[in-house]
Each structure stands twice: as structure tokens, then as C-alpha cells.
Amino acid sequence: MPVGIPQWVSTGAGRFAGTEPTDTMGSDENILEMRGITKAFPGVVANDNVDLDVRYGEVHTLLGENGAGKSTLVKILFGLYQPDEGSIHLRGEPIAIASPSEAIASRIGMIHQHFMLVPTLTVAENVALGTRSTRRPFTDLDVVSRRISEISEEHGLAVDPSVEVRRLAVGERQRVEIVKALYRDAELLILDEPTAVLTPGEVDDLFVILRRMADDGRGLIFISHKLREVMTLSDRITVLRNGKVVGNTTPAETSSEQLAQMMVGRTVRLTPEKPLLDEGHARLSVENLTIHGDRETVAVNDISFEVRSGEILGIAGVSGNGQRELAEAIAGLRGVEPGSSIRLDGVDVTGDDTRARRDRGLGFIPEERMRDGAIAEFTVSENLVLVDHGSDRFTSRGMLAFGAIGQHSRKLVDEFAVKTPGIDTPTSSLSGGNIQKVILARELSASPTVLLACQPTRGVDIGAAEYIHTRLIEQRSIGTATILISEDLDEVLGLADRVAVMYEGHIVAIVHGRSASRDQIGLLMAGVVEQTPSS
Amino acid sequence: MLKGVIGALVPLLAAVLAFAFGATMLVALGASPLAGLDAMLDGAFGSGSRIAATAVKATPLILVGAGITIAFRTSVINIGGEGQIIAGALMSTVVALSFPDLPAVILVPLVLLSGAVGGGILGAIPGALKAYASVNEILSTIMLNLVMVQFMNFLLRGPIMDPFELEAGTRIPQTQRLSDNAALPTMIEGTRLHVGVPVAIAAAVAAYLILWRTPTGFRLRAVGHSPEAARAAGINVKRNITLAMTLSGSLGGIAGAILVFGSEGQRMVTDGSAAGFTGSAGFNGIVAALFGGLHPLWTIPSAMLFGALLTGATQLQRVLQVPAALAVALNGIIVIFVISSTPVRGWLQRSLADSGLFNRSSDSAGAD
Numbered sequence: 001m002p003v004g005i006p007q008w009v010s011t012g013a014g015r016f017a018g019t020e021p022t023d024t025m026g027s028d029e030n031i032l033e034m035r036g037i038t039k040a041f042p043g044v045v046a047n048d049n050v051d052l053d054v055r056y057g058e059v060h061t062l063l064g065e066n067g068a069g070k071s072t073l074v075k076i077l078f079g080l081y082q083p084d085e086g087s088i089h090l091r092g093e094p095i096a097i098a099s100p101s102e103a104i105a106s107r108i109g110m111i112h113q114h115f116m117l118v119p120t121l122t123v124a125e126n127v128a129l130g131t132r133s134t135r136r137p138f139t140d141l142d143v144v145s146r147r148i149s150e151i152s153e154e155h156g157l158a159v160d161p162s163v164e165v166r167r168l169a170v171g172e173r174q175r176v177e178i179v180k181a182l183y184r185d186a187e188l189l190i191l192d193e194p195t196a197v198l199t200p201g202e203v204d205d206l207f208v209i210l211r212r213m214a215d216d217g218r219g220l221i222f223i224s225h226k227l228r229e230v231m232t233l234s235d236r237i238t239v240l241r242n243g244k245v246v247g248n249t250t251p252a253e254t255s256s257e258q259l260a261q262m263m264v265g266r267t268v269r270l271t272p273e274k275p276l277l278d279e280g281h282a283r284l285s286v287e288n289l290t291i292h293g294d295r296e297t298v299a300v301n302d303i304s305f306e307v308r309s310g311e312i313l314g315i316a317g318v319s320g321n322g323q324r325e326l327a328e329a330i331a332g333l334r335g336v337e338p339g340s341s342i343r344l345d346g347v348d349v350t351g352d353d354t355r356a357r358r359d360r361g362l363g364f365i366p367e368e369r370m371r372d373g374a375i376a377e378f379t380v381s382e383n384l385v386l387v388d389h390g391s392d393r394f395t396s397r398g399m400l401a402f403g404a405i406g407q408h409s410r411k412l413v414d415e416f417a418v419k420t421p422g423i424d425t426p427t428s429s430l431s432g433g434n435i436q437k438v439i440l441a442r443e444l445s446a447s448p449t450v451l452l453a454c455q456p457t458r459g460v461d462i463g464a465a466e467y468i469h470t471r472l473i474e475q476r477s478i479g480t481a482t483i484l485i486s487e488d489l490d491e492v493l494g495l496a497d498r499v500a501v502m503y504e505g506h507i508v509a510i511v512h513g514r515s516a517s518r519d520q521i522g523l524l525m526a527g528v529v530e531q532t533p534s535s
Numbered sequence: 536m537l538k539g540v541i542g543a544l545v546p547l548l549a550a551v552l553a554f555a556f557g558a559t560m561l562v563a564l565g566a567s568p569l570a571g572l573d574a575m576l577d578g579a580f581g582s583g584s585r586i587a588a589t590a591v592k593a594t595p596l597i598l599v600g601a602g603i604t605i606a607f608r609t610s611v612i613n614i615g616g617e618g619q620i621i622a623g624a625l626m627s628t629v630v631a632l633s634f635p636d637l638p639a640v641i642l643v644p645l646v647l648l649s650g651a652v653g654g655g656i657l658g659a660i661p662g663a664l665k666a667y668a669s670v671n672e673i674l675s676t677i678m679l680n681l682v683m684v685q686f687m688n689f690l691l692r693g694p695i696m697d698p699f700e701l702e703a704g705t706r707i708p709q710t711q712r713l714s715d716n717a718a719l720p721t722m723i724e725g726t727r728l729h730v731g732v733p734v735a736i737a738a739a740v741a742a743y744l745i746l747w748r749t750p751t752g753f754r755l756r757a758v759g760h761s762p763e764a765a766r767a768a769g770i771n772v773k774r775n776i777t778l779a780m781t782l783s784g785s786l787g788g789i790a791g792a793i794l795v796f797g798s799e800g801q802r803m804v805t806d807g808s809a810a811g812f813t814g815s816a817g818f819n820g821i822v823a824a825l826f827g828g829l830h831p832l833w834t835i836p837s838a839m840l841f842g843a844l845l846t847g848a849t850q851l852q853r854v855l856q857v858p859a860a861l862a863v864a865l866n867g868i869i870v871i872f873v874i875s876s877t878p879v880r881g882w883l884q885r886s887l888a889d890s891g892l893f894n895r896s897s898d899s900a901g902a903d
Contacts, residue, residue: 355769372767375760386768390750
């Protein structure tokens with residue numbers, strides 16, 4: 001099938017099944033059959049004899065932890081990797097997919113987790129990129145635009161073809177990606193963690209769209225590790241662990257708890273237990289905080305809040321509503337506007353640098369683990385003393401005291417169950433979850449009175465996330481005031497005593513964790529204020 | 536580990552290839568490459584005094600190279616070795632002119648120290664500009680090289696010019712013969728081996744200790760690898776960038792002082808160009824540092840190799856009667872081969888890793 005202007009007109013569900021040629025090797029109802037897929041990388045078998053069937057008209061979920069082999073499997077399907085062993089049948093016919101362009105030509109579409117869009121081009125230009133113009137060598141953007149409008153209407157994907165992509169919100173950009181795939185007439189669609197960047201409301205909208213596309217007879221492969229979403233959207237679920245298929249099931253036959261157990265291979269406590277504590281005194285006070293963003297826009301607009309000893313204040317919100325700037329300002333990495341005040345244990349630290357704030361008891365787990373949290377080229381041990389390397393404990397007569405540093409590092413690696421060959425291993429060779437444990441160990445070992453934890457479990461596997469949550473709650477029990485900034489609403493609701501919702505630089509509401517409902521917070525995250533803010 | 540072997544083999548291979556290239560040029564000039572090699576080895580290591588001359592040639596390269604290591608490890612690209620050498624030389628020369636009667640035991644350390652101060656100032660300027668005003672340090676250091684050449688020419692043709700030259704009107708840009716009390720003492724009679732050589736080696740060892748054994752070096756390396764993570768950990772990135780350039784420049788400055796007070800003429804002299812005084816040590820020192828894998832201790836043998844090349848080339852020219860330009864060309868060829876070896880080394884290591892010949896850690900594979 002040539003890549004270009006799609007020929008088909010929607011005729012309703014199941015139409016592909018009848019029109020496609022069938023083959024004796026495949027079944028009529030499967031659009032895709034992957035058999036015995038094996039792919040090894042040096043030191044790890046990413047896919048070990050994996051089978052995957054996708055039917056016409058179904059949403060098939062690939063569930064698994066980081067490193068389970070989900071991405072490798074779909075990268076093989078999209079022609080980004082070649083399998084070492086195994087076969088792929090598409091619409092009943094054997095196929096070898098050498099490159100993404102061949103995959104697209106075979107009507108396989110992929111929505112990447114990180115959008116593949118050129119921000120400065122319009123929606124129509126982005127969609128037309130890589131396709132052949134009907135009026136070459138000239139462009140046919142009007143034809144493309146018309147076709148985009150048709151697709152939008154047909155699938156309920158509101159997209160304006162003439163708008164530049166950089167002006168679009170994240171949810172809209174994702175719709176453009178879907179339109180792009182539909183424009184290329186994709187019949188088998190791979191969605192790699194598509195909900196990671198969306199608000200709960202946007203997720204609901206996306207699911208309606210995806211369901212409609214499946215009802216049209218397309219096959220959808222949905223990759224996720226968010227169990228609630230998987231239970232909502234999937235027709236069938238294939239669970240991967242350590243490169244192997246460990247289960248095939250359907251939402252009707254299973255539960256979130258069972259799925260988590262299959263993913264991890266042991267029983268997992270999904271919602272952490274949290275003892276009730278009396279509220280202590282305010283350890284962090286933020287007053288009239290206004291922060292300018294990178295483009296001189298107001299990123300955080302006149303917000304005030306307090307975090308008390310023994311309290312976890314969750315900050316919920318869709319990424320890009322000022323949380324990052326707020327965290328950087330509290331950490332002393334970003335300047336604030338006049339009139340703003342940040343106090344740690346009553347002491348004004350507004351003008352102090354990060355060092356001084358850390359000396360006052362601030363612990364900081366940055367959002368960008370590999371950029372701000374740890375140094376990839378440094379050893380585990382060096383990262384564990386990245387903050388305190390100059391303290392009397394770790395120096396003697398002006399030189400680093402490697403004995404004390406090594407002892408401290410070994411103790412932390414043990415205590416925080418960091419999986420590493422040794423303390424002198426380069427940190428870059430650890431998994432994301434273990435790097436996060438190194439950062440956590442470093443920050444908690446300094447006994448912070450105020451802990452700023454940004455996206456502490458993002459991209460971390462369930463086991464490590466569970467551990468990190470336990471440690472944050474322990475920290476709460478010993479009186480640390482914690483600010484938890486997270487896009488994972490389940491995490492915020494599970495851990496926080498109070499939840500502050502940020503929208504466009506404002507705190508639109510602060511609600512009590514116990515009384516907060518997902519729906520209410522979801523609406524607040526989308527800027528819909530339905531009650532008077534309690535702060 | 537195979538990775539380490541490649542790391543050591545590739546630069547050696549680059550040197551061998553460069554010499555092979557040089558041999559081809561010798562053949563083209565009608566000379567025997569074997570005789571050429573023999574002449575070079577003889578020139579560089581043929582006698583005690585020749586070995587001493589090689590070590591003396593290597594001295595500024597060791598110092599500049601050790602300084603480059605500190606800067607590059609902090610991710611600051613210091614191309615200002617020439618200017619920093621000149622600044623150190625001028626500063627120490629002025630000190631020697633001002634206090635000619637101090638006893639040697641005070642004056643020798645003093646001129647070395649003032650060299651460090653002069654070079655340090657010239658390093659601190661682009662360092663601070665980069666740290667506090669985001670001025671590209673490659674541009675600012677190169678520009679400061681040009682500024683320092685003019686400043687040197689101005690001083691050597693005016694305020695500190697040799698009064699005799701002024702009188703005779705020959706106008707060679709040089710100072711008078713400086714105080715003998717400032718002369719670097721010779722260590723072995725009959726050779727040119729002076730105390731500058733152990734000073735340079737000690738400085739390289741100090742650079743190593745600073746980088747890998749002190750909290751200061753820990754911070755410099757942290758900033759070099761990830762200014763963001765360093766900053767989030769509470770490390771003052773700007774101060775450390777300035778510090779790295781200051782240390783780097785001060786080592787170049789010591790090299791400048793050694794070039795003046797370890798010279799036979801015991802004076803600062805140029806032909807009006809930077810290389811006329813520095814012998815391009817400010818640039819060759821970068822090459823020595825890169826060839827030494829940006830490790831201060833490996834910079835020592837690496838600088839010795841280039842020192843040998845310089846002294847050997849003189850002999851080559853004398854024995855085979857080939858043009859002097861050949862030595863310069865050979866030097867340049869080695870530089871090109873050695874610099875190209877870095878990407879080749881990386882490429883080799885990567886392709887070997889991809890082929891699975893040696894195990895990297897499992898996370899580097901593509902699973903999820």
C-alpha cells in the first residue's frame with residue numbers, strides 16, 4: 001500500500017477483516033501475529049520467545065515494568081529493531097519489517113511517548129512531512145488540510161490544520177500524532193504510554209477516541225503501566241516480565257492487584273499505609289511567591305502555602321503549570337520576583353543559594369533524575385556524597401577521606417537496597433529505579449527537615465516505587481515536612497495529607513487528601529474550579 | 536579489560552601512523568626514513584645532555600598539559616595557553632627586574648610564584664566571563680592570546696626593553712639579562728636539566744591530587760560532568776568554572792616563568808610572534824594533555840614524547856640536511872593523528888560494544 005492520500009472511506013466496524021486477503025498460516029480475526037520473538041542485547045535478553053496476537057477491532061494492552069521488553073517488542077514491530085528469532089504475520093501474511101517507513105507502508109502506525117512533531121510547523125505541515133505530495137514538486141497542503149479536517153470530524157479529533165504545533169497543548173499534540181497515523185492510513189496502531197502526559201480529563205477523551213478507532217476495525221496496541229487505565233481500556237492484556245510473556249488475560253478475569261503481581265512477580269501493596277499524625281509546626285512557608293519562567297512569562301503567580309512537620313503536601317497538576325519553576329525556586333535554583341518569601345523553619349532563605357538552603361535542612365529530589373539528580377559518569381559512591389563531600393565527615397586534612405566515604409556508601413547501598421555491583425560502579429549502568437534510590441539515599445541520609453520530592457517515582461518500576469513511597473512515609477513519621485510534586489495522581493492521592501492543585505501558575509485549591517476525589521482533582525487540574533478554594 | 540587496551544593502543548597507533556607518514560615525506564625528499572628515525576632518536580635520547588634537553592623541552596608542555604586537564608575536566612575549553620604562558624613570563628620578568636638582589640633561595644620560588652599569578656589572572660578573566668556572563672571561553676581565550684602577544688611586544692620593545700638594544704638601535708624585542716639569582720639552578724652539571732623539570736612533574740602530580748583526591752577537584756569534576764546536577768547538589772558552578780580556569784592558567788604561567796629563567800640567555804625574548812617566545816607550548820600542551828587522555832600523570836610521558844620530537848627534529852635537520860619545515864610538518868601530522876584518534880577510539884569502543892565482544896552493563900541495551 002503506497003503512502004499517500006488514503007483511499008478508504010469509513011464504512012463502519014470490521015470492514016478491514018473482510019477486504020484483506022487471508023492466508024492459511026494466519027487466522028482471519030488476527031491483524032497481527034508475532035510468534036517466538038527473541039531479541040538479545042549484550043548482557044540482556046529483552047524479548048524471550050514472545051508471542052503476541054492482535055485482533056481486528058481490539059485494544060490489546062502490553063503491560064510490564066520498565067525493562068520488561070514492551071518497547072523492544074513494538075520497536076521490532078515498527079522496524080526499529082530486527083528480531084534475532086521469530087516471525088511476524090500481518091493480516092495473515094508473513095512480513096519482514098526492515099524500517100519504520102516499511103512499517104508505515106504496511107499500515108502500522110506508532111504514537112511515540114515523546115512526540116515526533118516539528119514545533120514550528122503547522123499541523124498540516126507536520127502531517128504532510130514524509131508523505132508524497134499529489135502535486136509534487138509542489139506541496140498540496142490544502143489537500144492535506146481538507147483530509148485532516150475529514151479525519152478529525154470522523155474520529156472526533158478536534159484539530160485545526162493551520163495552527164503551529166508549538167501553540168498546541170500536550171493533549172492536542174497527541175491528537176495530531178493520532179491524525180498523522182490515521183492520515184497514513186494506519187490499521188494497526190501502537191500507542192507507547194500515551195497517557196503519561198495527559199490530565200485525567202484528557203485521558204478520558206483519548207480513551208473515547210481509541211475505543212472508536214478500535215470499533216472501526218483497527219487493531220490497537222496500548223502500552224502502559226498504569227493499572228487503572230489498563231483495566232478501563234483493554235479488551236485483552238498481555239503481561240511481560242523480564243522479556244517473557246507471563247500472562248494473557250482480560251479485565252473481566254483479573255484485578256489491578258493481580259496484574260501488579262503478574263508484572264512484579266510478587267505481592268505488591270498498591271496503596272501505601274499511612275499512620276495518622278498530629279500536625280506539627282510549619283517547616284516550610286511560601287508567601288506571595290511569583291516566579292518568571294524561561295520565556296519571561298509568569299510561571300508561578302503569587303502563591304502561598306505552608307508545609308508542616310509530619311505532613312506531606314502533594315502538588316498535583318498537569319506538567320507545565322508552574323510546578324517545575326516552583327520546585328526550582330524552593331531549591332534555590334531559580335530566582336523569584338520581589339515580594340516573594342520562602343522560609344525554612346521560620347528563617348527567610350529567599351536570597352540564599354542552594355548550599356545555604358541545604359545547610360538549613362532542605363533535601364531535594366529533582367524531577368530530572370539524570371540531569372539534576374545524579375551524575376551519570378560518577379560512581380555510585382561519588383553520587384552518594386555529591387552534596388556532603390566537603391563535610392568534616394568525608395574529609396581529613398583537606399583530602400577526601402575515601403575510607404569514610406566508602407563505609408557511608410556501603411551502608412546506604414545496603415539500607416536502601418540499591419542493586420549495584422559495587423559502590424565504585426558508574427551510576428549510568430544502574431537502572432532508573434536504582435539511580436532514584438541512590439538519590440533518595442543521599443537526600444534522606446542528610447536527615448532533611450524539609451524534603452522536596454519531584455516526580456520521585458516517574459519511570460521507576462513498581463517495586464522501587466513501592467519502596468520509595470514507604471521511605472517517604474517513614475520520613476513523614478519522623479517529622480519531615482514533605483512537598484511531593486507529581487503528575488501521577490494516584491501517587492499524590494495515596495501519599496499526601498493535603499493536595500494543592502496547580503493550574504497556570506496558580507494554586508487553584510488545596511484539598512484534604514482524605515476527602516479529595518479523583519474527579520474533583522481532575523477537574524481542578526483542568527482549570528475548572530467548582531468550589532471555593534479552601535486556602 | 537578490552538576497553539582499556541583500546542584506550543592505550545589507539546593513541547600509540549596514531550603516533551606510529553604519524554611517523555609512517557613522516558617517513559613517506561622523508562622518502563619523497565630523497566632521505567632514508569631509517570636514518571631519519573635514527574637521527575631523531577639520537578637527537579632526543581643520544582646522550583645525557585640530549586635527554587636533559589628533551590626533558591627541558593617537555594617541561595612547559597607538562598605544565599600546560601596538566602592545566603589543560605584541570606580545565607577540560609571541568610568542561611572548560613582553555614585554548615589560552617599561549618597567552619597564559621606570556622602573562623606568567625611577563626609577570627615573573629617584572630618581578631625579577633624589580634628585585635634583582637634577592638637571594639636565589641627566595642627569588643627563584645618568587646619568580647615561579649609570580650608566573651603562576653600572572654597566568655592565573657589571565658585564566659581567571661575568561662573563566663569569570665564564561666561563568667558570570669556566558670562568554671564562550673574558546674573565543675575569549677584565543678582573543679586574549681592575541682592581546683597578550685601585542686602586550687608582550689609593547690613591553691619588550693618599550694618599558695622593559697634591553698637598554699643595550701635601545702642604545703644600539705637594533706630593536707630586538709627582548710629584556711636585558713635578568714638577575715642570575717632568579718636563574719633556575721641546574722641539577723646535573725654539564726646538562727641543561729634545571730629545577731623547572733621536577734617543578735613541572737610536581738605540578739602534574741598536584742593537578743592529579745587536586746582533581747581526584749580533594750573536595751575541590753570533586754566539585755570541578757562534578758561541574759565538568761553535569762553543571763545541572765552539581766548545582767542542584769549545592770555546588771557553586773560559576774565559582775568552580777572560574778577556579779578551573781585560574782588553576783589552568785596559573786600552571787601555564789609557571790611554564791612561562793620557566794621559559795624565561797630556564798633559558799640559556801636568562802632573558803625574555805621573542806621575534807614578535809607568540810611562538811617566538813613560547814615555541815607554541817601553549818598549543819602543544821593541549822595536544823600533550825589530549826594524548827595523555829586528559830590525565831595529569833599521563834601528560835608527563837605524553838609531553839616527553841613531544842619534547843623528544845622537538846629535540847629529535849633539530850638533529851634530523853642537521854644530519855639529513857632536510858628542510859627545517861619537515862620537523863614542523865611532522866609535529867603537525869602527529870597532532871592531527873592524535874586528535875583524530877579520540878573519535879576513532881570512541882567509535883572502536885562503541886562498535887565493539889555493539890558487537891557484544893565485551894559486556895557493558897545490561898541497562899545500555901534497548902529493553903524498554
